Amino acid sequence: MIGKLNHVAIVVPDLTAASAIYSDTLGATVSEPVDLPDHGVTTVFVELPNTKIELLLPLGDDSPIAKFLENNPAGGMHHVCYEVPDIIAARDKLVADGARILGSGEPKNGAHDKPVLFLHPKDFCGTLVELEQN
Numbered sequence: 001m002i003g004k005l006n007h008v009a010i011v012v013p014d015l016t017a018a019s020a021i022y023s024d025t026l027g028a029t030v031s032e033p034v035d036l037p038d039h040g041v042t043t044v045f046v047e048l049p050n051t052k053i054e055l056l057l058p059l060g061d062d063s064p065i066a067k068f069l070e071n072n073p074a075g076g077m078h079h080v081c082y083e084v085p086d087i088i089a090a091r092d093k094l095v096a097d098g099a100r101i102l103g104s105g106e107p108k109n110g111a112h113d114k115p116v117l118f119l120h121p122k123d124f125c126g127t128l129v130e131l132e133q134n
Helices: 015-025 066-071 087-096
Strands: 005-011 034-036 041-047 052-058 076-084 115-119 128-133
Touching (some): 005 128, 015 041, 087 115
Parallel strands (some): 005 052, 076 128
Antiparallel strands (some): 005 076, 034 041, 041 052
16 A cells, blocks of 8 residues: 655754754755644755655644654654555555544645645554655
């Protein structure tokens, strides 16, 4: 069902400083920040030859990643994102197999303007998983 690794997301306390580490220190191409109010984050993508790193900063007081940053003040890995060809078919199979979909269970458009869903970390080896339709 899953395809390529689309990205690994890292929550950071300072998006400018984190972007500089990837661009200046590691020599990667880093996108401009983009606010995603529907997801409560500001995001930056670090382009790699085989995938991306997504740097996330809470956007607003009710950001779903604010608690993560509170518990991990230096930041840290937040989730992995895999591509799927049909997000509705993937969701339906996962639910039938007993997996839990976070939120309403309906896909929302993510940072790449494609439908995404998040899967409960307790069902996936303690890792929050995002699925993105490719």
